[in-house]
Amino acid sequence: MHLQIFATGGTLDKVYHDALSDYRIGDPVAPGILEEGRVDFRYDVESLLKKDSLELTDDDRALIRARVAACPHRHIVITHGTDTMTETAAALAGIADRIIVLTGAMQPARFRNSDAAFNLGLAVGAAQSLPAGIYIAMSGRIFEAGSVRKNRAAGRFETLADDRHPETP
Amino acid sequence: MHLQIFATGGTLDKVYHDALSDYRIGDPVAPGILEEGRVDFRYDVESLLKKDSLELTDDDRALIRARVAACPHRHIVITHGTDTMTETAAALAGIADRIIVLTGAMQPARFRNSDAAFNLGLAVGAAQSLPAGIYIAMSGRIFEAGSVRKNRAAGRFETLADDRHPETP
Amino acid sequence: MHLQIFATGGTLDKVYHDALSDYRIGDPVAPGILEEGRVDFRYDVESLLKKDSLELTDDDRALIRARVAACPHRHIVITHGTDTMTETAAALAGIADRIIVLTGAMQPARFRNSDAAFNLGLAVGAAQSLPAGIYIAMSGRIFEAGSVRKNRAAGRFETLADDRHPETP
Amino acid sequence: MHLQIFATGGTLDKVYHDALSDYRIGDPVAPGILEEGRVDFRYDVESLLKKDSLELTDDDRALIRARVAACPHRHIVITHGTDTMTETAAALAGIADRIIVLTGAMQPARFRNSDAAFNLGLAVGAAQSLPAGIYIAMSGRIFEAGSVRKNRAAGRFETLADDRHPETP
Numbered sequence: 078m079h080l081q082i083f084a085t086g087g088t089l090d091k092v093y094h095d096a097l098s099d100y101r102i103g104d105p106v107a108p109g110i111l112e113e114g115r116v117d118f119r120y121d122v123e124s125l126l127k128k129d130s131l132e133l134t135d136d137d138r139a140l141i142r143a144r145v146a147a148c149p150h151r152h153i154v155i156t157h158g159t160d161t162m163t164e165t166a167a168a169l170a171g172i173a174d175r176i177i178v179l180t181g182a183m184q185p186a187r188f189r190n191s192d193a194a195f196n197l198g199l200a201v202g203a204a205q206s207l208p209a210g211i212y213i214a215m216s217g218r219i220f221e222a223g224s225v226r227k228n229r230a231a232g233r234f235e236t237l238a239d240d241r242h243p244e245t246p
Numbered sequence: 247m248h249l250q251i252f253a254t255g256g257t258l259d260k261v262y263h264d265a266l267s268d269y270r271i272g273d274p275v276a277p278g279i280l281e282e283g284r285v286d287f288r289y290d291v292e293s294l295l296k297k298d299s300l301e302l303t304d305d306d307r308a309l310i311r312a313r314v315a316a317c318p319h320r321h322i323v324i325t326h327g328t329d330t331m332t333e334t335a336a337a338l339a340g341i342a343d344r345i346i347v348l349t350g351a352m353q354p355a356r357f358r359n360s361d362a363a364f365n366l367g368l369a370v371g372a373a374q375s376l377p378a379g380i381y382i383a384m385s386g387r388i389f390e391a392g393s394v395r396k397n398r399a400a401g402r403f404e405t406l407a408d409d410r411h412p413e414t415p
Numbered sequence: 416m417h418l419q420i421f422a423t424g425g426t427l428d429k430v431y432h433d434a435l436s437d438y439r440i441g442d443p444v445a446p447g448i449l450e451e452g453r454v455d456f457r458y459d460v461e462s463l464l465k466k467d468s469l470e471l472t473d474d475d476r477a478l479i480r481a482r483v484a485a486c487p488h489r490h491i492v493i494t495h496g497t498d499t500m501t502e503t504a505a506a507l508a509g510i511a512d513r514i515i516v517l518t519g520a521m522q523p524a525r526f527r528n529s530d531a532a533f534n535l536g537l538a539v540g541a542a543q544s545l546p547a548g549i550y551i552a553m554s555g556r557i558f559e560a561g562s563v564r565k566n567r568a569a570g571r572f573e574t575l576a577d578d579r580h581p582e583t584p
Numbered sequence: 585m586h587l588q589i590f591a592t593g594g595t596l597d598k599v600y601h602d603a604l605s606d607y608r609i610g611d612p613v614a615p616g617i618l619e620e621g622r623v624d625f626r627y628d629v630e631s632l633l634k635k636d637s638l639e640l641t642d643d644d645r646a647l648i649r650a651r652v653a654a655c656p657h658r659h660i661v662i663t664h665g666t667d668t669m670t671e672t673a674a675a676l677a678g679i680a681d682r683i684i685v686l687t688g689a690m691q692p693a694r695f696r697n698s699d700a701a702f703n704l705g706l707a708v709g710a711a712q713s714l715p716a717g718i719y720i721a722m723s724g725r726i727f728e729a730g731s732v733r734k735n736r737a738a739g740r741f742e743t744l745a746d747d748r749h750p751e752t753p
Contacts, residue, residue, distance in 0.1 A: 095521040114364035116386025117402045183433040195283035198367025205388045206375035217285025219374045233286045264690040352602040356695050452702035454724025455740045533621035536705025543726045544713035555623025557712045571624045
C-alpha cells in the first residue's frame with residue numbers, strides 16, 4: 078500500500094498562537110501521528126488547504142476533487158474539519174477505483190486527550206480493508222458517504238437514519 | 247456494531263511503579279482510548295490476563311480461545327503483547343463467523359508518544375470493514391493471521407514473504 | 416505550607432469547544448497539575464474569574480486584590496493570562512506579609528507540549544523560597560513585580576531593562 | 585542566571601525499549617522540558633551518569649561531587665533517581681557558594697501524566713530564589729538536605745521529623 082494523505086485543515090491541525098490569543102490552522106499533524114504510529118508503509122502527506130471546514134468554498138472543494146481524481150494512488154485519506162466533512166465527501170461522488178476515507182478530530186491533535194491519533198488510525202485501517210468508495214471515519218465508526226451527518230450538539234457523527242445502535246451481534 | 251475487547255496485557259497496558267522501580271501490567275487502557283476517541287458504538291472491555299506476551303502459556307491461549315469462541319458478538323479486538331501476538335492469532339484458527347483483530351503497542355499507552363491510540367483505531371477500523379477472519383493490526387497495516395511476523399530488531403510487523411512494500415499504486 | 420491558588424483564567428485554562436469551533440476558558444487546571452506533581456502540601460484552588468487577561472477590568476482587579484488581601488494563607492499563587500499579568504501584579508502593590516506569585520502559560524495546559532506544568536512548578540518553588548513580595552514566574556524566571564514586561568512578539572517575559580542575560584556566573 | 589544541569593539518570597529519564605521488553609535510562613529529558621517551558625535563561629545540560637539511583641556507587645557520587653565543585657556556575661540543578669537522592673545530597677555537603685537543587689520524578693518524563701516537568705520547574709524556581717545551600721525539590725516542596733527522606737511506601741518525600749503539615753498560615 079502507498080497511502081496518499083491530503084490535509085485540508087480543520088480542528089485536527091489547530092495550533093495556539095499566544096501572540097494572537099487565538100487558534101490557527103497549523104501544518105498537517107498527520108506525519109507526526111504516522112511516525113508515532115510506527116507505520117511501515119509508504120505515504121505522502123500534502124497540504125492542500127489550511128481552513129476551518131466552515132470556510133471551505135466551492136472552489137476549495139473543486140480543488141480537492143481535482144487532486145483526488147488525479148492521484149495515482151488507490152488509498153487516499155483526507156484530513157478535514159468536521160463541520161462540512163460530509164459536503165466534501167458528497168463533492169467527491171463519482172470518482173472511481175479509489176478508497177477514499179475522510180477523517181478529522183473534535184479536539185486538536187496537539188491536545189493530550191485528542192481523538193486525532195485514534196481517528197487517523199481508524200481511517201488507515203478502513204482504507205486498507207474496504208472496497209473502492211467514499212467513506213467517513215469518525216466517532217469510531219466507518220460510514221459510507223451520503224449516509225451520515227454530524228450531530229453538532231451531541232459532538233458525534235451518526236447515520237442519517239439515526240440508526241446508530243443497530244442490534245447486530 | 248457491538249465491539250468486544252479482550253485485554254490480555256502487553257506493553258500497551260504497562261504502568262510504572264516507583265516503589266518497585268519497575269513496570270507492571272496495569273488495568274486495560276482501551277476504555278480510556280475509546281473515550282478519548284469519542285467513539286459512538288457499544289463496547290465491552292474485559293481483562294482476561296495481565297501478562298507480557300512472552301509469559302503467556304498454552305493454558306492462557308486456551309483461555310483466550312475459549313472466551314473468543316463463546317463471545318456472542320461478531321466484532322472482537324484483542325489487545326496483546328507484541329512478542330507472541332502471532333502465536334495467539336494462530337491459536338484462534340478455526341473460529342468461524344467472527345472478525346477478530348489483535349493489536350498492541352510498541353510503547354506503553356501512558357507514554358506521550360505511544361502508538362497505542364493509533365493502533366487501537368487501526369484495529370477498530372479494520373474490525374468494521376473486513377470479512378470474518380483473524381487479523382493483526384500493527385505497524386499501520388492489517389495482516390491476515392499466518393502471513394505475518396514481528397521483526398523485533400526492526401521494531402515492526404512484516405509479512406512472512408517480507409513483501410512489505412509491494413508496488414501497488 | 417498551605418498554598419492558596421486563585422485562578423483567573425488565561426491561556427493556561429483554555430479548552431476547545433468543537434460545537435463553537437472556538438476556545439473558551441475552562442475550569443482551573445491547577446488541581447490536575449498539582450495531582451500530577453504528586454505534591455504533598457495542603458492547598459486550595461479557587462476560581463475567581465474565567466477570562467482572557469486582555470478582558471480583565473478594573474473591577475476584576477479590585478476583586479482579585481480583595482481576595483488576596485483577605486486570604487489567611489501566606490503563600491499565594493495566582494494563575495493568570497499573560498497579556499496583562501504585570502498589570503494585575505501592579506494592582507496588588509502594598510499587600511504585606513504575603514508571598515504572591517503570578518504565573519500562567521503560553522500554551523494551554525491541555526496541550527501535550529504546554530509550559531503549564533513547568534510554570535506552575537516554578538511558581539510553587541518560588542513561593543516557598545522567597546521573602547514576602549509580589550513576583551511573576553514566567554519564561555523559567557522569577558521576576559519582581561514592577562521590573563518585568565511581556566515581550567509579546569518574542570513570546571517571553573523579560574526585565575524592563577532588557578537585562579535578561581546578565582553575566583553572573 | 586546561567587543554570588548548570590547535571591543529569592545522573594533515574595526514573596525521570598527512563599525510556600521503554602520494546603526490543604528488550606524493558607526500561608532503560610535514556611538521554612536526559614531536561615533539555616526538552618526546558619524548551620517546553622520556554623525558558624529564557626542560559627543553561628547547559630550535561631549527562632554525568634545514566635543509572636537508577638539504587639545502582640549509584642561511592643565512585644559515582646565522588647564524580648558528581650567533583651563536577652559540582654568544579655562548576656563555574658552558581659545555580660546548579662541535579663536530576664537524579666529518587667531512591668538515593670538524599671545520599672547524593674549528603675555527599676555534596678561542604679560545597680560552598682552554590683545553590684544546588686536535586687530533583688527527579690516518580691513517573692518517567694515521557695509519560696503523559698509524569699511529575700517531571702512540574703518538578704523541574706519547582707527546582708528551577710527554588711534555585712533562583714534560595715541562598716547558597718543544598719536542597720531537594722520533590723513532592724512539590726523544597727527541603728534542605730539532611731532534613732528529608734523518601735517514604736517509598738507512600739511515594740513521597742517528607743521531613744525526617746515527619747512534620748510535613750506544619751500549621752503555618
